[in-house]
Amino acid sequence: MAVYTDNHGFFSIVTKNTEYQIQADKYGVLKHIWYGSKVNADMSYLLNYPDVGFSGNPYDAGNDRRYSLNTLPLEYSCDGIGDYRIPAVSVIHSNGSKALDLRYKDYKITKGKYSINGLPAVYADENDAETLEITLCDTATKTEVILRYGVIEKYDIITRCAVIRNCGEKSLKIKRASSLCIDIPQGEWEWIHFHGRHTLERIPERQPIFHGIQESSSTRGTSSHQQNPSVILCSPDCTETNGECIGAFFVYSGSFQIQTELDQLGQIRLTMGLNPELFEWNLNSGEEFETPEAVMTYSNKGFSKLSYNFHKIIRENICRGKYKLAERPVLINNWEATYFDFDDEKILKIAEQASKLGVDMLVLDDGWFGKRDDDNSGLGDWFVNNNKIHGGLKSLTEKIKNMGMKFGIWFEPEMISEDSELYRKHPDWAIQIPDRKPMRGRFQLVLDMSREDVQNYLFDVMSKILKSADISYVKWDMNRSISDWYSSELDSEHQGELPHRYMLGLYALLERLTGEFPDILFEGCSGGGGRFDAGMLYYCPQIWCSDDTDAFERTKIQYGTSYIYPVSAVGSHVSTVPNHQTGRITPIETRAVTAMAGSFGYELDLNTLSDDEKTAVTEQIKRFKKYGSLIHNGNYYRLTNPLKDKSAVWSYVSESMDEILVHGIIYRTEPNMNRKTVKLAGLDESAEYMNTENGKFYKGSALMNGGILLPESWGDYYPIEIHLIKAN
Numbered sequence: 001m002a003v004y005t006d007n008h009g010f011f012s013i014v015t016k017n018t019e020y021q022i023q024a025d026k027y028g029v030l031k032h033i034w035y036g037s038k039v040n041a042d043m044s045y046l047l048n049y050p051d052v053g054f055s056g057n058p059y060d061a062g063n064d065r066r067y068s069l070n071t072l073p074l075e076y077s078c079d080g081i082g083d084y085r086i087p088a089v090s091v092i093h094s095n096g097s098k099a100l101d102l103r104y105k106d107y108k109i110t111k112g113k114y115s116i117n118g119l120p121a122v123y124a125d126e127n128d129a130e131t132l133e134i135t136l137c138d139t140a141t142k143t144e145v146i147l148r149y150g151v152i153e154k155y156d157i158i159t160r161c162a163v164i165r166n167c168g169e170k171s172l173k174i175k176r177a178s179s180l181c182i183d184i185p186q187g188e189w190e191w192i193h194f195h196g197r198h199t200l201e202r203i204p205e206r207q208p209i210f211h212g213i214q215e216s217s218s219t220r221g222t223s224s225h226q227q228n229p230s231v232i233l234c235s236p237d238c239t240e241t242n243g244e245c246i247g248a249f250f251v252y253s254g255s256f257q258i259q260t261e262l263d264q265l266g267q268i269r270l271t272m273g274l275n276p277e278l279f280e281w282n283l284n285s286g287e288e289f290e291t292p293e294a295v296m297t298y299s300n301k302g303f304s305k306l307s308y309n310f311h312k313i314i315r316e317n318i319c320r321g322k323y324k325l326a327e328r329p330v331l332i333n334n335w336e337a338t339y340f341d342f343d344d345e346k347i348l349k350i351a352e353q354a355s356k357l358g359v360d361m362l363v364l365d366d367g368w369f370g371k372r373d374d375d376n377s378g379l380g381d382w383f384v385n386n387n388k389i390h391g392g393l394k395s396l397t398e399k400i401k402n403m404g405m406k407f408g409i410w411f412e413p414e415m416i417s418e419d420s421e422l423y424r425k426h427p428d429w430a431i432q433i434p435d436r437k438p439m440r441g442r443f444q445l446v447l448d449m450s451r452e453d454v455q456n457y458l459f460d461v462m463s464k465i466l467k468s469a470d471i472s473y474v475k476w477d478m479n480r481s482i483s484d485w486y487s488s489e490l491d492s493e494h495q496g497e498l499p500h501r502y503m504l505g506l507y508a509l510l511e512r513l514t515g516e517f518p519d520i521l522f523e524g525c526s527g528g529g530g531r532f533d534a535g536m537l538y539y540c541p542q543i544w545c546s547d548d549t550d551a552f553e554r555t556k557i558q559y560g561t562s563y564i565y566p567v568s569a570v571g572s573h574v575s576t577v578p579n580h581q582t583g584r585i586t587p588i589e590t591r592a593v594t595a596m597a598g599s600f601g602y603e604l605d606l607n608t609l610s611d612d613e614k615t616a617v618t619e620q621i622k623r624f625k626k627y628g629s630l631i632h633n634g635n636y637y638r639l640t641n642p643l644k645d646k647s648a649v650w651s652y653v654s655e656s657m658d659e660i661l662v663h664g665i666i667y668r669t670e671p672n673m674n675r676k677t678v679k680l681a682g683l684d685e686s687a688e689y690m691n692t693e694n695g696k697f698y699k700g701s702a703l704m705n706g707g708i709l710l711p712e713s714w715g716d717y718y719p720i721e722i723h724l725i726k727a728n
Helices: 302-317 344-357 392-402 421-425 451-467 492-516 553-562 586-596 610-631 700-705
Strands: 003-005 009-014 019-026 030-037 090-091 103-111 130-138 145-152 157-166 170-182 190-197 200-208 212-218 230-234 245-251 256-262 268-274 281-283 289-292 294-301 331-333 361-364 406-411 473-476 521-524 543-546 570-575 601-602 636-640 647-653 659-666 689-693 698-699 718-726
Touching: 003 103, 003 689, 009 130, 019 344, 030 170, 030 294, 090 103, 090 157, 090 421, 130 230, 157 170, 170 245, 170 344, 170 689, 190 212, 190 406, 190 553, 200 553, 230 256, 230 302, 245 256, 245 268, 281 289, 281 492, 294 302, 302 636, 344 361, 344 392, 361 473, 392 451, 421 601, 492 521, 521 659, 553 570, 553 647, 570 586, 586 601, 586 610, 586 659, 586 700, 586 718, 601 610, 610 647, 610 659, 689 700
Parallel strands: 331 361, 331 601, 361 406, 406 473, 473 521, 521 543, 543 570, 570 601
Antiparallel strands: 003 009, 009 019, 019 030, 090 170, 103 130, 130 145, 145 157, 157 289, 157 294, 170 268, 170 281, 190 200, 190 230, 212 256, 230 245, 245 294, 256 268, 636 647, 647 659, 659 718, 689 698, 689 718
């Protein structure tokens, strides 16, 4: 049993290595007591608060000025009742007031993991999970909040969501609905968020937490390139292998808000949920609203253990379907080889060369449909452009299959071009405010995914395409941020619901399509990594990591990504040089080593390569297939920091610790250099390991404490590959 209670308001959630404690006190206020290492003891003795000036007291506390909601560590903070820190929930009642005073009502413990209607969430059966539900109630308005905790004991994972239920007689409006609220009464903490931009996503930034509020958020209608819906709090001494850290990620693909507040007493409050700038929800009597899910873990062994927990839960309990653990095909995508300038003859020429070199699949990217010769037209018209694809998709697919390859295709379903048959027929389907010219992005508008007729249209036209030929893969793209929020389907009172209804509609469509086509591998994309989140991974077990395919830049992007997301979720390709984003020239072997830290493929015209490069491609594919299971299923370790160090080095270690693959890049070669070393991690200290290339033996303890010598480099961006196996 993972959840314990003394039936007097004290709850302890115990996982393999951690413990999370909650307590409803004598006034029914639900307090957060502890989140950290397993202690098997009531930690409430640590909470001892003074009378803090200008911190008011609940009426039922009488003249006890030491008891204040403004100082106590609360489990789910409310607005308007004297806690002046970040609220987790905020509502407006029918009389215009905002106060919500939630007190403990009851609880329920069940086997298995809860689900959330219409939203992606961690899933687990009765053998692997338990659910704790704690019901809080505001007696004045009969508003209830049910806090849900899903416990995956073996991975030290606790999930959080909230259900807001209107049990009163009058309607109310929800203005803020956080999925996670946690108060940390003790300790000194720093925070890490993952910022960036298009072609440079998820760069970790670590900063001390200052007094006041720090925020990581998106108002773009997507989780965004600029901020990722994930956060880590860590002790100042935390490293990859030592120190305390608490991490959380949001299982949601739309606008979000993460706030961290250091209060007047040095306590930390962390909240995660829907961004209130783009959210409100009308809740009538008898209705309820379920928030998306947040996923938490704690590690006292540094960032590597935190990442291990997150990688496991995403791989095992968020990704679904045939491909969640399966080895992925090595693919070639024609985008950087041709852009819009292609026909079936050019595609077949690329496919023929790819087949000879051992590629498994060809993916036809943007430009195969409607009137689509550039990015100014055609979106929404999901029918084949017969001027480019003579004979249709079936004929093209059969020819590629006869070469021994599978076929995949690109869609951007959520978008519509003004120059399209669909827009001319249904201009009201686009998100745009009446009597205003819309803001364009990439010269395209956004379809109103909250509408069932839009969802049905997309399901029908996409299904028709996917059934018309033997298609094994779909790249689902989304190439702009959303603004001009307005739906002709909603009245003025409900327009604020559109951003969340959009996500519910998107998820509903993805659920239908992935259910209808279970043998198709769906890959997410949003201008590369603009929607790289656990919500999309629930439907698409891999996401195109970034539109920046430069090997040097990719080491930084993939480094930050790896803190939260597993290698198997990362779409990564070898592209041409000079690189199309940076102009940088890197060796083809360096590009391959970097791209192997993901779902491997190519994004160039292989016909343009030299004979030596073609031979290298064949060998790279063989190596990836040899090591693919280790790369995707092994434990991932960051061995250097490419944002600061002169090299990027990482490793994959099998669960049994009997095989290790070290990959990386030495950025610059200098004359008269000493050989550099890097310390390995996650090995059996007592074992002997053999380097399979030169037959040399090393003790596990030596490799972890002294390190392994990196190769002598020649030229810039020199690739590293070291394969070790246990010798005894």
